Amino acid sequence: MSNLTPQDLPAYSRSLLRIPVPVRVVLAQKRQPLGAVVELAPGAILQFDKPCEEMLEVHIGGRPVALGEAVKVGDKFGLRITSLVSPAERFEKVEPRRGLRNTNADKADA
Template identity: 40%
Template sequence: MSTETPNTMNDAVTDDWAQALEEQAATVNVNDDGAPVFESATAPVTSGGAASANPMQDIQMVLDIPVQLSVELGRTRVPIKYILQLAQGSIVELDALAGEPMDVLINGYLIAQGEVVVVNDKFGIRLTDIVTPSERMRRVSRT
């Protein structure tokens, strides 16, 4: 049984994340367009304080975790009585303007914005702006 308290375990996890973010920041360059260019990290990836035998195996563990990706056209607030009056052909006014970029959310958190495209009779979204990690952290801390 571990003698670590929940607080010391949380501190260790926080330290691991801080180290990973520092390594990422050190390896991110920006191209002429201002878009991030990611290079492979030069520092070895560690897990639990010891060097992992295969760093690629560590990342493989999280690649198959399902997340919910949604694209938000706009929002509105309406009373329940209005919802009950909706019928086929009803129009619901949203707070977004025509031509505005759509919000791309992962598990409810904004990660990008983009524009709607149609490819082979299917809708898609072309990402036009990626939210920076620091902006994501700022938005999360506001909620």
């Protein structure tokens, strides 16, 4: 793991670290027939295949970045991070879209 801190980054990069991003903890997911969803009512119990002891996934920007276990923080819910997804899995390479042209290069050629 890198010992890089925000202070080690250039100023323009540090400003990006202040951008708020949504952090989502995924408890469990399942697919239900629409008819079953329409019939949901107060008191209904949804059962999932995931064991209660299994780690919860932390998603940022729709991508899994960590695993953790639920903890109580005062009277609130918290998550103790137990492992991180490898950086190669967390970040995807940004590539130019096909069909987009470099208009600056086109102007230089004219």
